[in-house]
Amino acid sequence: MNPLIKIRRDLHQIPELGFQEVKTQAYLLSYLKSLPQDRITIKKWRTGLFVKIQGLNPQKTIGYRTDIDGLPISEETGLQFSSSHADHMHACGHDFHMSIALGVLTYFTGNPIADNLLFIFQPAEEGPGGAEPMLKSEEMMEWKPDLIFALHIAPEYPVGTIAVKEGLLFANTSELFIDLKGKGGHAARPHETNDMVVAACTLVNQLQTIISRNVDPLDSAVITIGKITGGTVQNIIAENARLEGTIRTLSSESMKKVKHRIEALVKGIEAGFECEAVIDYGSMYHQVYNTESVTRDFMKYLQKETEVKVIECKEAMTGEDFGYMLKEIPGLMFWLGVDSPYGLHHAKLTPNEAAIDVAVSVMTSYISHLENKI
Numbered sequence: 001m002n003p004l005i006k007i008r009r010d011l012h013q014i015p016e017l018g019f020q021e022v023k024t025q026a027y028l029l030s031y032l033k034s035l036p037q038d039r040i041t042i043k044k045w046r047t048g049l050f051v052k053i054q055g056l057n058p059q060k061t062i063g064y065r066t067d068i069d070g071l072p073i074s075e076e077t078g079l080q081f082s083s084s085h086a087d088h089m090h091a092c093g094h095d096f097h098m099s100i101a102l103g104v105l106t107y108f109t110g111n112p113i114a115d116n117l118l119f120i121f122q123p124a125e126e127g128p129g130g131a132e133p134m135l136k137s138e139e140m141m142e143w144k145p146d147l148i149f150a151l152h153i154a155p156e157y158p159v160g161t162i163a164v165k166e167g168l169l170f171a172n173t174s175e176l177f178i179d180l181k182g183k184g185g186h187a188a189r190p191h192e193t194n195d196m197v198v199a200a201c202t203l204v205n206q207l208q209t210i211i212s213r214n215v216d217p218l219d220s221a222v223i224t225i226g227k228i229t230g231g232t233v234q235n236i237i238a239e240n241a242r243l244e245g246t247i248r249t250l251s252s253e254s255m256k257k258v259k260h261r262i263e264a265l266v267k268g269i270e271a272g273f274e275c276e277a278v279i280d281y282g283s284m285y286h287q288v289y290n291t292e293s294v295t296r297d298f299m300k301y302l303q304k305e306t307e308v309k310v311i312e313c314k315e316a317m318t319g320e321d322f323g324y325m326l327k328e329i330p331g332l333m334f335w336l337g338v339d340s341p342y343g344l345h346h347a348k349l350t351p352n353e354a355a356i357d358v359a360v361s362v363m364t365s366y367i368s369h370l371e372n373k374i
């Protein structure tokens, strides 16, 4: 079997949530130790890793980042190498991202270039976010790349396709948690209580009006409530309820406006239901903004020198904390076609493994082309 496919399948079986990637880190380390060590320096960072390959005559450092965490999803692919961790799955392709990063890294240990290379194995992309603290780490201060690259699998595109665009690629994000506290009581005596299930349902419906009534129709924004919890049993009126969701906007101004409207509606719920509400925005990700000149060079190179089909895509409302790295370092992220009938964050996501070699070949070739180029 292709060794990178074996790596992908091994990693697929051990998905771990953000900052709990202990087995993943151990697996990556054990693979890295099997490579020739003469040019490699490895530094652990929490559950992630920095791996530097010393260049032959370095003028700059080229960075390549992969995320390493999984999601709290029960896998339903029926694959022989399905997740062995109950209720956890690599349903966002980070198993692919890691095996591609290892493939590119392995190539350059045997074929060093003039420039230094820095591979970043970043925890907690799905939350609470590893990119921003990694960026501020001592290791990053010492080894900070001059250019940085990353990819994300795209189930909607065929294998052999790369989709990218200059400028904005992914949205600004903010998590959203709202806790409601009222007065519970007997199911048959609603007049003595403040029912937080009814308050939560009302609020979920009101939140939908922000996108339709407060955001410019020519702008785009998303509010998704992915989880509601509340109450205890069917015949007790709920004292507590909690909404968990995420906000996506194309600009930081719209993010401020959406939050302002959420706060106003939550105040209305507090007044209307005589309850208390606490809003917590959790973690926020900066938009992914691809450096124009780097993206133009990348697209031109792929079209001229490789067989991949390059698509100029639209921006997406997905989020990625790689945006923090691109805020400080020129570079880009692109979508890699993996052709799965089920999308990202779906329990049946089955990306086509043929895309792994496509990505390794594109990235080894493009990084080699960057050697000695500023």
Ligand SMILES: CC(=O)N[C@@H](CCC[C@H](N)C(=O)O)C(=O)O
Residues within 6 Å of the ligand: 092, 125, 126, 127, 152, 173, 174, 175, 245, 246, 247, 283, 285, 317, 318, 319, 320, 344
């Ligand atoms: C590529 C991708 O799917 N990224 C996640 C990032 C989530 C950030 C955070 N936990 C949030 O939900 O706001 C995404 O859901 O877009």
